[in-house]
Amino acid sequence: MNGKNKTNYLSYKWFNDLICKSNVAERSQIRGCLIFKPYGLDIWNQIKNKLNYLLIKTGHENYYFPLLIPLTSLKKEYNHIQGFSQECAIVTHRRLKVTNKAILIDRHSKLKHELIIRPTSEAIIWNSFKKWINSYRDLPILLNQWSNIIRWEMRPRLLLRNSEFILQEGHTVHSSKQEALSHSIKMLNLYKYFIENIISIPVIKGKKTPTEQFAGAKTTYCLESVLLDGKALQMATAHFLGQNFAQSFDVKYLNQKGIYERPWGTSWGISTRLIGALVFTHSDEYGLILPPQIAPIQIVIISIITKREDNKIMDKLVNKIGVFLKTNHLRFVYDNRKQYTPGWKFNEYDLKGVPVRITIGKKELQQGLIEIFRRDKRKKTHIKIINLHKTLINLLNNIQTQMFLKALGLKNQYTQTIDDYNQLKHKLKSKGGLIYSHWDGSQESEKKIKEDTSASIICIPSTTIKSKTSHLGHCIYSHKLSKQRVIFAKCY
Amino acid sequence: MNGKNKTNYLSYKWFNDLICKSNVAERSQIRGCLIFKPYGLDIWNQIKNKLNYLLIKTGHENYYFPLLIPLTSLKKEYNHIQGFSQECAIVTHRRLKVTNKAILIDRHSKLKHELIIRPTSEAIIWNSFKKWINSYRDLPILLNQWSNIIRWEMRPRLLLRNSEFILQEGHTVHSSKQEALSHSIKMLNLYKYFIENIISIPVIKGKKTPTEQFAGAKTTYCLESVLLDGKALQMATAHFLGQNFAQSFDVKYLNQKGIYERPWGTSWGISTRLIGALVFTHSDEYGLILPPQIAPIQIVIISIITKREDNKIMDKLVNKIGVFLKTNHLRFVYDNRKQYTPGWKFNEYDLKGVPVRITIGKKELQQGLIEIFRRDKRKKTHIKIINLHKTLINLLNNIQTQMFLKALGLKNQYTQTIDDYNQLKHKLKSKGGLIYSHWDGSQESEKKIKEDTSASIICIPSTTIKSKTSHLGHCIYSHKLSKQRVIFAKCY
Numbered sequence A, B: 001m002n003g004k005n006k007t008n009y010l011s012y013k014w015f016n017d018l019i020c021k022s023n024v025a026e027r028s029q030i031r032g033c034l035i036f037k038p039y040g041l042d043i044w045n046q047i048k049n050k051l052n053y054l055l056i057k058t059g060h061e062n063y064y065f066p067l068l069i070p071l072t073s074l075k076k077e078y079n080h081i082q083g084f085s086q087e088c089a090i091v092t093h094r095r096l097k098v099t100n101k102a103i104l105i106d107r108h109s110k111l112k113h114e115l116i117i118r119p120t121s122e123a124i125i126w127n128s129f130k131k132w133i134n135s136y137r138d139l140p141i142l143l144n145q146w147s148n149i150i151r152w153e154m155r156p157r158l159l160l161r162n163s164e165f166i167l168q169e170g171h172t173v174h175s176s177k178q179e180a181l182s183h184s185i186k187m188l189n190l191y192k193y194f195i196e197n198i199i200s201i202p203v204i205k206g207k208k209t210p211t212e213q214f215a216g217a218k219t220t221y222c223l224e225s226v227l228l229d230g231k232a233l234q235m236a237t238a239h240f241l242g243q244n245f246a247q248s249f250d251v252k253y254l255n256q257k258g259i260y261e262r263p264w265g266t267s268w269g270i271s272t273r274l275i276g277a278l279v280f281t282h283s284d285e286y287g288l289i290l291p292p293q294i295a296p297i298q299i300v301i302i303s304i305i306t307k308r309e310d311n312k313i314m315d316k317l318v319n320k321i322g323v324f325l326k327t328n329h330l331r332f333v334y335d336n337r338k339q340y341t342p343g344w345k346f347n348e349y350d351l352k353g354v355p356v357r358i359t360i361g362k363k364e365l366q367q368g369l370i371e372i373f374r375r376d377k378r379k380k381t382h383i384k385i386i387n388l389h390k391t392l393i394n395l396l397n398n399i400q401t402q403m404f405l406k407a408l409g410l411k412n413q414y415t416q417t418i419d420d421y422n423q424l425k426h427k428l429k430s431k432g433g434l435i436y437s438h439w440d441g442s443q444e445s446e447k448k449i450k451e452d453t454s455a456s457i458i459c460i461p462s463t464t465i466k467s468k469t470s471h472l473g474h475c476i477y478s479h480k481l482s483k484q485r486v487i488f489a490k491c492y
Helices: A012-021 A038-057 A078-087 A122-132 A177-197 A244-248 A273-282 A308-327 A342-352 A362-367 A385-413 A421-429 A443-453 B012-021 B038-057 B078-087 B122-132 B177-197 B244-248 B273-282 B308-327 B342-352 B362-367 B385-413 B421-429 B443-453
Strands: A025-027 A034-036 A068-070 A090-093 A096-098 A103-105 A110-117 A141-150 A164-174 A204-207 A219-226 A232-242 A264-271 A299-303 A332-335 A356-360 A369-374 A379-384 A415-417 A434-438 A456-461 A485-489 B025-027 B034-036 B068-070 B090-093 B096-098 B103-105 B110-117 B141-150 B164-174 B204-207 B219-226 B232-242 B264-271 B299-303 B332-335 B356-360 B369-374 B379-384 B415-417 B434-438 B456-461 B485-489
Touching: A012 A025, A012 A273, A034 A038, A038 A141, A038 A164, A038 A177, A038 A273, A078 A122, A078 A244, A078 B096, A096 B078, A122 A141, A122 A164, A122 A244, A164 A177, A177 A219, A177 A232, A177 A264, A177 A385, A219 A385, A219 A456, A219 A485, A232 A244, A232 A273, A244 A264, A264 A273, A273 A385, A299 A308, A299 A342, A308 A332, A308 A356, A308 A362, A308 A385, A342 A356, A356 A362, A356 A385, A362 A369, A369 A385, A379 A385, A385 A415, A421 A434, A421 A443, A421 A485, A443 A456, B012 B025, B012 B273, B034 B038, B038 B141, B038 B164, B038 B177, B038 B273, B078 B122, B078 B244, B122 B141, B122 B164, B122 B244, B164 B177, B177 B219, B177 B232, B177 B264, B177 B385, B219 B385, B219 B456, B219 B485, B232 B244, B232 B273, B244 B264, B264 B273, B273 B385, B299 B308, B299 B342, B308 B332, B308 B356, B308 B362, B308 B385, B342 B356, B356 B362, B356 B385, B362 B369, B369 B385, B379 B385, B385 B415, B421 B434, B421 B443, B421 B485, B443 B456
Parallel strands: A299 A332, A299 A356, A415 A434, B299 B332, B299 B356, B415 B434
Antiparallel strands: A025 A034, A068 A110, A090 A110, A090 B090, A096 A103, A141 A164, A164 A264, A204 A219, A204 A456, A219 A232, A232 A264, A356 A369, A369 A379, A434 A485, A456 A485, B025 B034, B068 B110, B090 B110, B096 B103, B141 B164, B164 B264, B204 B219, B204 B456, B219 B232, B232 B264, B356 B369, B369 B379, B434 B485, B456 B485
């Protein structure tokens, strides 16, 4: 990106090291499962709390359903179980046999009905919907859950594709098709708002091809983005389930005319993968860069005063600044640890991606100035202490916007329109990125292209790029008629 | 308690119904696992956030470790695995085989190393401690985790003894025995403070007998309480692990003299069981009664105005009150739904246990008065609106204290000293409660008494009751010498 020559810079390996070095997460002894470290959990809690607020505000209520789903329940929706069948953690026994010689599974404790650790919770939640829904008065149900789930990954990728991850999963039931459909799109738009404005990552809105859609859905809407290494990442999905689960779980309600009808469902989710996304979009060679909205620490104050007698003046000043920061609900830290040098601290907060650093030294104190450093552009300025109030709030907003614009630049740089199959193959082998090409809509071509290039159709975008207005065209692979361009990309 | 003659009143069945009726939780299709409903989760989040604040303040940091623990890791601490061997959920396979005819476990997907869903996380966390600890500079480590765990219960009890529950588990490592021991006791005292002051339940501090202690611990300290039905409930535990896990997981550190030493460990926890405890301690025939400190809604405002033209005056007044409530960080709801009568609402908030209800009618408005109803004592008073500020804050504090005192009365009422074995057996069959009796310290007597009475030694209390100062005595069963009284009780 900026011509750095370090090996692996901006690669998955670099991303991986950065995640560990910055105390976000690390690998565990179990393949595909990670350990969230304190800073990673702090970032997640910022995301969680802000999104949760929006979900509650839009009428959703939080529930917590069991971790384990009986296989008999999961079986009910055939497409659903087929889709998840290759990545299930299956609980089959419930006791160990401990003897002097060995510790083994107690064969007598075999379960009559096997249990699956939830890969998603439709199958257990629709079982409750059946009990809860009788009349149109019970609808809509708008429910949300924060849960840990397991999807056994063959090729796990730290934070981007883990076997265990934390999921926000919404599940709703509606009396009409139109209402359910609107709700799935409403939630997709809410995610778009959230990811673009809070995490500062621009996303492409679209829907999945039938091959790529959620197992059990009628339509899967999605938000996609591109990472620093040119690979695509699915950021959020919202599924219109039609009456599939209502049918499979035999859910019906008495409508206002006294006739039984099947209700309509949606489900939608985001996960801790978003932490991976923000690290792999916004970071640079110095470390993370966190958008102010979700940075656990938005501002760090570091003193570079050396004389002990100046410390008191410093503490007094910081106290004063602190009052203002607190009143404005800004998250800050005053790092006055004596065992570390200012330089060490600068590196530390650079690595952690703290958006703004305030440095105060003797010279500054005497002149009524403080030094402000913005992490995203790595620029220092001196401002008058009396102007701090206005400057800080404007600066944080500006960083948030500039980070979005920089990521938008990245996305645009990685976006291309290609009409020649060899060129597509070449591009996917070299730079990667998001490639808009025509597709005939057949699973056959989709499969063949994937075999040739390892790229998937990450989505059928809602709107194609403005400059390429022609909707009709010919499939890049089969040359058959194509209704619109879709996006090909290698993805995590 | 108050002479009500309803069948089952204050029984486990009554408690069970109340949990469901008040929208706290309900049973799921999986035996021993429950569904947390929105109100239950709201209560839990109050508990979680307040306790988390105290844990962070005392220097602990939050981590999240994987859900699954390799059996090979769990095996390392022999006593630990032996203790949990009868209640493990064991994952043995990772794929299903979906054919036209049936959906079965794919036998080829059998795991080489079986995984256990965490019943507690020592075995996975100590594996990381081994990697993280090298020198005395790495110590102490003070970490905390909020996690869902599975302990397969043979006789599950809704919210009191579930197979899946949410756990707060602290894990620490120290360089000296004294420091680890002090830390486990410090955390026990923190729990005592929290449970008595925030949840308003008095607890007895003590330690477990070797039979009852945590599998893998040297000493298990505990807090115990008694429920409305006279059964005891373990509220919190703190374990001094000695060097057991350090030994089993081969954790060592270089001390200041450059010599390798084994560190010392602690672990301690509370769980969603606390919600069960507070419901089964504070409720009455009208529903829950929540201590103000953890009530999701502390104050509900209900208008009993009938004329539409008065509504505006009402809204204006509520707005004014609202500003004051918000400024004081009080959690309140103004219920102005038109489709429900005031009477219906009164019952609803009684059931939910909202500590304070403010009712405003026309008469009150004209006289500048409002009616205040306190849920715990079910008493109404009229106060002048201008005195609302002071009154409300005092009232909430008073309710918190009075609830504690009432629970203390319950505990005292259920506490007895008995020296005759037949009397002990009789008492445990009839009223139950906490019975202070002498015990010779042998596992044999402990086991025999349990067989005869189904009661356990719930703890060896730190301090015996003042009025019974004589420490020495004779075991109620064997008549052998006893060093002090212990507490016998039937428990959940």
